[in-house]
Amino acid sequence: MTKRILIVSVLATLGLTACASSPSRELLNARRAYTRASSGPAARSVPADLHKARVSLDTAEAAFSNDSSDQRDLAYVAERKAQLAEVLANRAEHAVVRVKAEATLASEKDASHVQTKEQLERAKTDLVNAEHDVADQKQRAAASDVRAADADTRAADADRRLKTMQLELAKWAAIKEEPRGVVITLSGSVLFASDKSTLLPEARTRLGHVTAALMETKERRLHIEGYTDSQGKDAYNVDLSQRRADAVRTYLVSEGYPPDLIVAHGAGKTMPVADNATAEGRANNRRVEIIIAPAGGVSMR
Amino acid sequence: MTIRMTTTQAMLGLLFGAVLAGGCATARPPTDNMESSAASIRAAQSAGAENVPNAKLYLQLANEQSARAKVLIASGGADNMNTASKLLMRASADADLAIALADDDKDRLAADQAITDIHTFEQQTK
Numbered sequence: 001m002t003k004r005i006l007i008v009s010v011l012a013t014l015g016l017t018a019c020a021s022s023p024s025r026e027l028l029n030a031r032r033a034y035t036r037a038s039s040g041p042a043a044r045s046v047p048a049d050l051h052k053a054r055v056s057l058d059t060a061e062a063a064f065s066n067d068s069s070d071q072r073d074l075a076y077v078a079e080r081k082a083q084l085a086e087v088l089a090n091r092a093e094h095a096v097v098r099v100k101a102e103a104t105l106a107s108e109k110d111a112s113h114v115q116t117k118e119q120l121e122r123a124k125t126d127l128v129n130a131e132h133d134v135a136d137q138k139q140r141a142a143a144s145d146v147r148a149a150d151a152d153t154r155a156a157d158a159d160r161r162l163k164t165m166q167l168e169l170a171k172w173a174a175i176k177e178e179p180r181g182v183v184i185t186l187s188g189s190v191l192f193a194s195d196k197s198t199l200l201p202e203a204r205t206r207l208g209h210v211t212a213a214l215m216e217t218k219e220r221r222l223h224i225e226g227y228t229d230s231q232g233k234d235a236y237n238v239d240l241s242q243r244r245a246d247a248v249r250t251y252l253v254s255e256g257y258p259p260d261l262i263v264a265h266g267a268g269k270t271m272p273v274a275d276n277a278t279a280e281g282r283a284n285n286r287r288v289e290i291i292i293a294p295a296g297g298v299s300m301r
Numbered sequence: 302m303t304i305r306m307t308t309t310q311a312m313l314g315l316l317f318g319a320v321l322a323g324g325c326a327t328a329r330p331p332t333d334n335m336e337s338s339a340a341s342i343r344a345a346q347s348a349g350a351e352n353v354p355n356a357k358l359y360l361q362l363a364n365e366q367s368a369r370a371k372v373l374i375a376s377g378g379a380d381n382m383n384t385a386s387k388l389l390m391r392a393s394a395d396a397d398l399a400i401a402l403a404d405d406d407k408d409r410l411a412a413d414q415a416i417t418d419i420h421t422f423e424q425q426t427k
Contacts (some may be wrong), residue, residue, distance in 0.1 A: 073387040084398050091404060094412040098408070100414050105418050108422060
């Protein structure tokens with residue numbers, strides 16, 4: 001019986017001791033709150049506030065060790081201080097996010113401003129270039145108009161000179177306009193002695209008048225073509241007509257007509273203009289034609 | 302604010318007078334804790350704690366504990382004063398946490414707004 005009472009007394013004492021050493025709910029909460037806060041960003045961003053929570057928890061732990069009557073209240077406060085450190089750490093994180101975002105926005109606005117400025121500068125440059133282009137086009141158009149007017153004037157002048165020349169030539173030779181150009185026909189009997197290719201003195205006088213008229217249009221190409229009647233051998237006639245055409249060409253060049261614009265050709269008995277059966281017809285077929293090519297082209301038979 | 306301070310001071314005076322009238326001249330009210338907790342509660346209210354759910358909870362706890370402390374102080378007695386002092390210490394801690402939570406809510410909104418501003422600007426300049 002005495003032994004049983006002793007055992008019960010020991011167990012009761014142990015039980016009381018165990019109860020006295022069990023931490024309160026407030027202290028357990030404070031420990032958990034501090035552990036959570038110290039493992040989060042608070043240690044880095046708000047170390048001073050975390051330290052205050054640590055001190056508060058230590059005070060609560062000391063009160064618990066001393067079995068102080070205010071241990072639960074101190075633990076309550078320690079939990080709040082740990083929570084406070086956590087919230088302050090969150091605030092610091094939010095502040096970092098906000099500051100970074102504001103910096104990013106400012107940077108993007110700056111970049112956008114620069115970009116807009118550059119676009120504006122490019123637009124201004126494009127506008128100035130466009131204005132210059134318009135001015136150039138106007139200038140070119142005006143110059144083109146002037147050139148066109150000059151060309152018209154020159155063409156009119158050339159036509160006028162050609163008409164003048166034709167009127168002058170009509171006094172000395174037969175003139176007719178054909179698709180190949182203006183054809184000046186000179187009688188072979190007037191230009192050359194029979195079977196000869198040397199110009200007669202009278203021919204030189206007449207050719208002198210013709211040349212003077214031709215000099216009015218010396219930018220035109222000339223085709224000089226010699227013809228014979230049908231008598232004699234063809235090869236001889238071709239050779240004779242060639243020499244006569246060359247003689248006329250040589251004369252024109254000697255009088256100043258550009259040699260590179262004159263072509264001489266002996267056509268022999270081809271292309272008769274009259275009947276070779278009669279003396280008059282043969283006389284008409286013996287001839288030299290000077291063909292003034294139309295402006296801008298070379299006319300060939 | 303001036304009116305609130307005046308009211309609090311008047312209340313403290315009344316409580317102090319009640320204690321003295323109760324014949325317990327040796328049990329002094331926890332004046333420092335009373336002033337400290339009252340200031341924290343006012344600050345929490347000014348910070349808008351009543352409009353933030355988490356903060357509102359802790360502000361409510363602070364108010365409840367402060368009210369209980371006032372009752373105990375009015376009742377007088379050393380034990381009541383001691384208990385009231387502890388309650389006011391708890392109320393201060395709750396109110397301080399409520400202030401931080403209310404401010405944190407504003408900081409979070411400001412951060413969110415800053416990010417929204419970036420997105421809005423990027424949309425406008427696309």
